[in-house]
Amino acid sequence: MDSYIRETPETLRNKCAACFRQFNKLEHLVEHMRTSYHSVHEPACGICRKHCRSFESLREHLIGPLPKQECRNIFSTRGCRFCLAIFDSPYALRIHQDRCQLSGLNGSGVLGRLSNLGIRDNLAMDYSGRSTRGGAGPQVVALACKMVGGGSDGSLDICARVCLIDEFENIIFHSYVKPPIPVTNYRYETTGIRPEYLRDAMPVRQVQKKIQDFLCNGEPMWKIRPRSGGKARILVGHGLDHDLDRLQLEYPSVMIRDTAKYPPLMKTSKLSNSLKYLTQAYLGYDIQSGIQDPYEDCVATMRLYMRMRSQNHRVEDYPLASDPQNRNNFASWRQTELERMTPEQMLEISRSDYYCWCLDSN
Template sequence: MESRNESSEISRNKCAACFRQFNKMEHLVEHMRISYHSVHEPMCGICKKHCRSYESLREHVIGPLPKQECKNIFSIRGCKFCLTILDSPNARRVHQERCQLSGGLLASFANLGLRDNLTIDNGYARGRQVVALACKMVGGGSDGSIDLCARVCLIDENENIIFHTYVKPPIPVTNYRYETTGIRPEYLRDATPLRQVQKKIQDFLCNGEPTWKIRPRGGKARILVGHDLDRLQLEYPAVMMRDTAKYPPLMKTSKLSNSLKYLTQAYLGYDIQTGMQDPYEDCVATMRLYIRMRSQNHTIEDYPLAFDPQNRNNFASWRQSELERMSPEEMFAISRSDYYCWCLDS
């Protein structure tokens, strides 16, 4: 009888999001306090388990040690790119044909050219404008290991090139890395100095607004998408940047960054950065990843972030007794995300 009561208690202390079980309710409360479970987490479409990243969800349904029941259903009705569960094998086939994007970039490369006329809007555009940026690096220093930006490309949400130029690094180049960059010394001889390129891009992104005045919503400043955006060292507010290398749902289970090459193959279904590389290809990949993440259909909440003032006391220590009387579902209902989900840009 006592064993049955203990089993019932452990079952009651089961997290409503990740399904972890705890011996005592106080342990579950502490788990909810630090886990930041929310409707924005990747979720298994079969058992409804919440995961911290898509890598965790991928392991859950594909392997190497998946949940067998979920794996069996996913192998028949699951999309290996967006990890959605479809109604039937036929629906999955139709969906996956659309979900697997092709590169389709060769025609665009032929018309790439150099474009360095960035214009600022005179009025307010409809909705928040989004642009993607990528750069290619050459090597500096005695052994050529210092990354120096030598080429920059900027595209709009429709994958149109709006800026593309070679960049003259501030220190001498000792390794042009031609096999992957395709950059030769003559390309950089009369190129625009790095500081001028940084200023030109920054002004374009701010779109007439002072940097210190830029706000996440309601302004004219543009959202900047990219992978490892620190490389160009732009002075731009972090709240306006969407970095696929630092976005929690796209990171590894160990909270390390995945490469853009891997993310493109795993979530878009095609290969990039094979042979000689072009920044336009990287721009397109990051923009497509951003749009895929932004299009997630999550429940709308008035205050979706844990650090919103209205949520700061949700799991305060002085509420411990009250929290221990809540059900796991009630605690999950007041739990909020600790990162900004890109679906909130929609």
Template sequence: MDNRNKCAACYRQFNKMEHLVEHMRTSYHSAHEPTCGICRKHCRSFESLREHLIGPLPKVECERIFKEQGCDLCLTIFSSRNALHVHREACQFSRGNNMGLTNRMANLGIQDDLKMDSSRARVVALACKMVGGGSDGSLDLCARVCLIDESEKIIFHTYVKPRLPVTKYRYETTGMRPEFLRDAMPLRQVQRKIQDYLCNGEPIWQIRSRAGKARILVGHGLDHDLKSLEVEYPQMMRRDTADYPPLMKSSKLSNSLKYLTKTYLGYDIQTGIQDPYEDCVATMRLYMRMRSQRHKVEDYPLAQDPQNRNNFAAFRQSELERMAPEKMLEISRSDYYCWCLDSSS
């Protein structure tokens, strides 16, 4: 088989050059994909990269080096065991790390004065806890919500009085009792405060750019949380750990926040009565870890950018078939917005 027909990113081999060209059209390989630090193979997600390094059928040489010099949390390869040891102390979070007094404040209850006037946070994380409504208690009703900033400080934390009657308090996971919601802030008031804070003075219909005043919103399953709060917010300003491609399963299904926290941050959450503050911290840490990745800087990093739309157009088929696989990789771009781009915006 002609080695010229081998993808320069994922190393998949093709019988014909035209098949490689078609693969490059649809794969959207880019500098933003998780990449093996040893053989430089591109993977579609960190789950795929993990399987490549330490899965049931890993690449033997990569597995050997990774076991000696690789971090099993961020999957980075280091030059020595000592460098790995130093790194691991910073990479390994603990459930209580940076969460002591603030977490106790969160568990004690409520900060519903919304310190929004004084907060200059550019990125905030949101999490809700639900009780049950409807005849069988299966309808999710938001009964508690928390907002934190990039430093994991609480901006807003309150119980929420749902519009509909609560038929199941789900005490085993929420710790919620009827008296907690009796004098809670009404949903409409919570919705208005959070919406105003996220928009940060910009009318929601005018939010068209990540460079404006509106805040970046981080969470896990944000569609569900925002729906329960009856809050609208533009998709371009959301960073959802449940549907971010590098954090999804190889089958493109979502991983749970509990799994992501254990696998990529190194500690357990949601082990008893669940606190939305804890979920906020986990999603913010995952976001910051993904944002801090150092990827090649490109003027137009997305496949949908006008400058990239014709890179693999059909009328260039003959030219593409004469192109080296490495050159095709150079003109290929990502089909998702990498969070590392937030660092430069």
């Protein structure tokens, strides 16, 4: 059984180089490294370098309710409350936060943009977008839906509006969707949708085919592989399983980037955060007030994705614990060899158990 103990020269050897947990025996540290999947892709404190499983855990480490006092003191004057980075001076922090805190799309922003563009249901555009980091990686699009209610009590979600944007926040596709079953609750207070908007809308089957064909981009579904240099597009969203189910649309999970399921953006309890919370906490503005527009949700998820993708992590040839080359890093038959390693050496061979979005830009 592991426990926290007072540091001595002897026990320092049993201290995890990532999360700083201390163990009574070296074999317990080895078992911890075997199951923790520490890696360069974990959020880490810019002061003490402690690794955290999520940004929420890092936020707790820095600002409470029980923070590390030294880190809290420095963070209070030189730390960004959005990306949680530490800067050399308060002045450098102010310059950074002007860029890090993004403006919202409420008021005339999103509504004005949509009124100028109108509802777009044509996916035949020539999309040739490239990564904002200058690379020629997979094209990225964000999708969001708004649901009305069906069933006797109006609780059954039916997709009634869908939006698709590119990584530069340009609208690719935006359409009302004709429900396949009767609507019993239009949820007007949040959707703004009226019966007449759906009367002559595009049928869900047609919407599904248009979006699926666009995402696959001429590549057969069975052939789509991650990091394969194919033509299929990366799909970003929040709670995409539900949206895709309501659209009756299938897409390979390896090409999906869901802000509701991405470990660094989840709660310390490993539950999902709401998109509203993530936007406020990590982008610095509010969404989903009053009548909600799917374009606003698309922009928020795309900005969260781009922020996570732009992290500057050390490049590794085989970054995932599931990569065949890492299969034996912590194999039980290596136990004696592992116990001879220093904590730093064990961290060096440890790999992530989730796909970090920074890999999309490599």
